[in-house]
Structures are given as C-alpha cells and as structure tokens.
Amino acid sequence: MASIYLDNAATSHPRPRPVVEAVSGYLNELGASPGRSGHRPSLESGRLVLETRELAADFFGASSVENVIFTANVTGALNIALKGYLRPGDHVLTTRFEHNAVLRPLHRLKEERNIEIDYFPVDSGGSIEREDFEQLLREDTSLVVINHASNVTGAVLDILPLSEWCGEYNLPLMVDAAQSAGSLDFPWDKLDAQFLCFTGHKGLMGPPGTGGMIIDPEMVERTKSFIEGGTGSKSDKLTQPQVLPDKYEAGTMNTAGIAGLNAAFKYLADEGLEQIIEKKKRLTEKLCRGMEDIPGIEVLGPGPGERRTSTVSITWSDGDTAELSVKLDREYDIMTRSGLHCAPLAHRELGTYPRGALRFSTGHFNSGDDIDRTLAAIKEILG
Ligand SMILES: Cc1ncc(COP(=O)(O)O)c(C=O)c1O
The missing domain is CATH 3.90.1150.10 (Aspartate Aminotransferase, domain 1)
Incomplete structure (x- = not known):
C-alpha cells in the first residue's frame, strides 16, 4: 500500500510534476547565474527570475516587481525584516502563536537591542479584539508582527481588521504568511502589510530553499540590508546598492529553486x-x-x-x-x-x-x- 504523507504544513510533498521538471530543466539546460554575466544563459536566467518576481507580485497583489525580495525561506525574510527594521528600545506587538522564525529573532533583539515585546490575545478561532490590541499600544510601539495562520492549530488569524487598525495608528504590520500562502483563498490585495513574508515550499508547492518578502517602498530606507555581497550591480562601490531588490539579495541566487517556484505559481493558476x-x-x-x-x-x-x-x-x-x-x-x-x-x-x-x-x-x-x-x-x- 502507498505511504500517506500528512506533513504538508512542514513542507509539501509530493511536488507537482511541472515544479520538478522546472528545477531539473534549469539545472540541465540553463544553469547560469542570473544578472551576473552578459552571455545568453545568464540573461535567460535573469528573465526567469524577473518573471517569477512578476508572478509573486501578481499573486500577492504587490504594487511593484522590485519590491519582491527572494530569500531562502520565510525565516530568511523575517530575519531581514525584523533585524533590518527594529531599532534599540523599540516596542513590538505580536502574538503567542508565532513560530520560532519570529520568536527567536525577537528574543535576540530583546537581548541585544533592548526591544520590548508584548503579546496580544488571539482566540481559538483566530479572532483578535481591537480593545486588546489598543490596550497594549504605546508611544514607542514601532511594529506589529503576526502569523496569518497557526502552524499548530490551523486557526486563521483575523489580519484584515488588524491591518486597518495598524493603518489608523500609522504602525507598520509584518505578516508571516508561511501557513496561508497557497493554502487560503485570501484577498491579498486588500491587506495593507508593510512586510509580507512568505515561504515557497508549503502551500505554494514550490521547492525548498525558496521564499521571500514583499516590502512596502516606504519601509526600505529604514530597513537595513542584512548581508552584503555581490549583486552584479554597482560593482565599483564597496557599499551595498540601495536599489531594490539588490539591497536585500546579495550572493548567487537559488535559481533552480526559483525556476520551480515559477512553475508552482503557474500550476496554482492552471489548476x-x-x-x-x-x-x-x-x-x-x-x-x-x-x-x-x-x-x-x-x-x-x-x-x-x-x-x-x-x-x-x-x-x-x-x-x-x-x-x-x-x-x-x-x-x-x-x-x-x-x-x-x-x-x-x-x-x-x-x-x-x-x-x-x-x-x-x-x-x-x-x-x-x-x-x-x-x-x-x-x-x-x-x-
Ligand atoms: C508559521 C510559520 N512561520 C515560519 C515557518 C518557517 O518556515 P521556513 O522553514 O520555510 O522558513 C513555518 C514553518 O514551519 C511556519 O509554519
């Protein structure tokens, strides 16, 4: 009898055939690094990455393609966003339903930058009371971080009203969409999140090693780059380029994974x-x-x-x-x-x-x- 895989919240398995074929197709036939050299395979890899950014921008309703930043997973995106954005002494609001991908960076920032953290309640069905949220707000609150769906209970958190309240208080909202992207029919274009972090290998059914964030243009100046290195752009400068997506994407990309993610977005649309x-x-x-x-x-x-x-x-x-x-x-x-x-x-x-x-x-x-x-x-x- 065939085995039964019921661990799709960790990573999806099996992958759709076109995803597997896109990864092997890239490795067998293209192989080159995007955005680095002038030869045809490199240019074609660059086009593949750009097309995947477009697919991600369309999927999540991002206003521009440059604001789609690719990372190795949602953990990478959340680390860039939290460590790049938060300053010493900042106050952060979050929930106790967060994954360690949020809790651990926050804990480290608490130790090293004295950030302060408060947790607002979420009921078993994912509802959040405005009053509970407002009670914890402070003058120095500078960010709200929340997961969209719990990886423990499957509850879907009510992030749309939360995004409206954050808007009223001019507070940036960071969403961990690890468990919801591709798993929920959700009006992403109605969500006003300044950092939307996603992973490619769960509900989206792309390969492991893929994910990213969609960053609001207004957050870019304050959010520092996380790692510095080669981008294939402004190579004469010793400082990291500040243009997007290069500011947050140093080093050779996981182009094989991105090829698979590209096929995954198309698969979701086709099916x-x-x-x-x-x-x-x-x-x-x-x-x-x-x-x-x-x-x-x-x-x-x-x-x-x-x-x-x-x-x-x-x-x-x-x-x-x-x-x-x-x-x-x-x-x-x-x-x-x-x-x-x-x-x-x-x-x-x-x-x-x-x-x-x-x-x-x-x-x-x-x-x-x-x-x-x-x-x-x-x-x-x-x-
Ligand atoms: C809610 C949530 N956040 C973050 C993560 C981390 O995902 P990744 O390993 O793709 O970075 C997971 C995955 O287990 C998750 O369920």
Missing part, C-alpha cells in the same frame, strides 16, 4: 487555487470529524465549521502523541509531526507544553482514502 483549496478543505473536514468521533482524542483550535487551514492537531488523553506518531510511521506508513512544531508559546497557551501535540496536515495530493486509512489506523492503535 485553480480555489479548487485546490476546496479539495484540501473537504479532506480536512473529514479528518476533523473523524477525529472527534474517536474517544480520548481532542482536536485543538477551531471547532467544526470554523475557519482553519488544512492543519489538524490532536492530543490523546491516554497516552503520548509522539508514540502515536512513531507507530503511524513505522506500522502504517503514515507521516505526521508530533512535538512543539517550533511554536513553544502557542503550546503553552494551549496547555499542551512541553509534550506538544500530533499534527496532521493534508496536501493537494492526498485523497479521501488517505483520511479513511489514517482514521482507521488511529482507532486500531488506540484499541
């Missing part, structure tokens, strides 16, 4: 994002309902019918979910993820720290049969 999301939604609902019928299992986060991504995490009253995860893998060939999911504060908030929970995350290539087999396997293990 229809709505249909892709609808299918994952059906599978997730089936999984949630099935879990709720199993005695001893509790599904974390949004209740039935409430908005969630295709992530479903459970606890097991009679035992250790890590053990359950190992059994599912070794005895049933079903891949899941147990533990803290790099989100320790979320687990503290949910009362599941330090043991964590067991996460199932469906993807575009899962079937209803995969869900039936998974539920049957859990029932069998639990006796």
Whole structure:
C-alpha cells in the first residue's frame, strides 16, 4: 500500500510534476547565474527570475516587481525584516502563536537591542479584539508582527481588521504568511502589510530553499540590508546598492529553486487555487470529524465549521502523541509531526507544553482514502 504523507504544513510533498521538471530543466539546460554575466544563459536566467518576481507580485497583489525580495525561506525574510527594521528600545506587538522564525529573532533583539515585546490575545478561532490590541499600544510601539495562520492549530488569524487598525495608528504590520500562502483563498490585495513574508515550499508547492518578502517602498530606507555581497550591480562601490531588490539579495541566487517556484505559481493558476483549496478543505473536514468521533482524542483550535487551514492537531488523553506518531510511521506508513512544531508559546497557551501535540496536515495530493486509512489506523492503535 502507498505511504500517506500528512506533513504538508512542514513542507509539501509530493511536488507537482511541472515544479520538478522546472528545477531539473534549469539545472540541465540553463544553469547560469542570473544578472551576473552578459552571455545568453545568464540573461535567460535573469528573465526567469524577473518573471517569477512578476508572478509573486501578481499573486500577492504587490504594487511593484522590485519590491519582491527572494530569500531562502520565510525565516530568511523575517530575519531581514525584523533585524533590518527594529531599532534599540523599540516596542513590538505580536502574538503567542508565532513560530520560532519570529520568536527567536525577537528574543535576540530583546537581548541585544533592548526591544520590548508584548503579546496580544488571539482566540481559538483566530479572532483578535481591537480593545486588546489598543490596550497594549504605546508611544514607542514601532511594529506589529503576526502569523496569518497557526502552524499548530490551523486557526486563521483575523489580519484584515488588524491591518486597518495598524493603518489608523500609522504602525507598520509584518505578516508571516508561511501557513496561508497557497493554502487560503485570501484577498491579498486588500491587506495593507508593510512586510509580507512568505515561504515557497508549503502551500505554494514550490521547492525548498525558496521564499521571500514583499516590502512596502516606504519601509526600505529604514530597513537595513542584512548581508552584503555581490549583486552584479554597482560593482565599483564597496557599499551595498540601495536599489531594490539588490539591497536585500546579495550572493548567487537559488535559481533552480526559483525556476520551480515559477512553475508552482503557474500550476496554482492552471489548476485553480480555489479548487485546490476546496479539495484540501473537504479532506480536512473529514479528518476533523473523524477525529472527534474517536474517544480520548481532542482536536485543538477551531471547532467544526470554523475557519482553519488544512492543519489538524490532536492530543490523546491516554497516552503520548509522539508514540502515536512513531507507530503511524513505522506500522502504517503514515507521516505526521508530533512535538512543539517550533511554536513553544502557542503550546503553552494551549496547555499542551512541553509534550506538544500530533499534527496532521493534508496536501493537494492526498485523497479521501488517505483520511479513511489514517482514521482507521488511529482507532486500531488506540484499541
Ligand atoms: C508559521 C510559520 N512561520 C515560519 C515557518 C518557517 O518556515 P521556513 O522553514 O520555510 O522558513 C513555518 C514553518 O514551519 C511556519 O509554519
């Protein structure tokens, strides 16, 4: 029997065929570094990167292509944005549902730049109360950072009203869209985020090693470059060019990955994002309902019918979910993820720290049969 991969919130698998072919096509046939040399393969690689920026700009509703910055993943984008933007003593508002990709840079900045951090509450369905947010605002608040969808519970956070409140207070908003890009039908063009950070290898179904950020032009002056190095532009200067995207993109790019990301954006458009999301939604609902019928299992986060991504995490009253995860893998060939999911504060908030929970995350290539087999396997293990 075929194995069942239910760890798509970590990274999507398998990748769509055109994505795999684009990566190997680039490596086999093009190979050259973009934006460095004048020969044809280099120029063609440059065009491929530019076209991918255009696809990303279209997908996220960015106003200009130069503002799409490519990074190795969303962690890279968040590090550039947080460390480049925040100044000593700044006050930051965020939530306890952030991934370590946000928590750890913030923690380091707290130690090294004395930034101060406050966390506003988010309910299990992802709602944020304006009053809670406003209560924590200070004169020196300079940034709001939030993930769009929890990688632990699958709850979709209410970032549209938050972006409006931030606008009213003239506060920049940084969004970690790791779990939502490609996984939610969301009106990106209505979101007023000054830093929109995404990863290419989860819901977008691109290759690992891809991601980026869309930076508001008004943030560029204050947000310092993160690494300095070759850009193929202004090579006579010893300082990093300040033009975009070069300011934040030093060194040879992951062009093979970007070729795959290019194919992934086209795949989403060709297949229809709505249909892709609808299918994952059906599978997730089936999984949630099935879990709720199993005695001893509790599904974390949004209740039935409430908005969630295709992530479903459970606890097991009679035992250790890590053990359950190992059994599912070794005895049933079903891949899941147990533990803290790099989100320790979320687990503290949910009362599941330090043991964590067991996460199932469906993807575009899962079937209803995969869900039936998974539920049957859990029932069998639990006796
Ligand atoms: C909410 C969230 N933020 C950040 C990340 C980090 O993603 P990446 O490893 O692609 O940088 C993840 C991935 O696990 C995530 O779920």
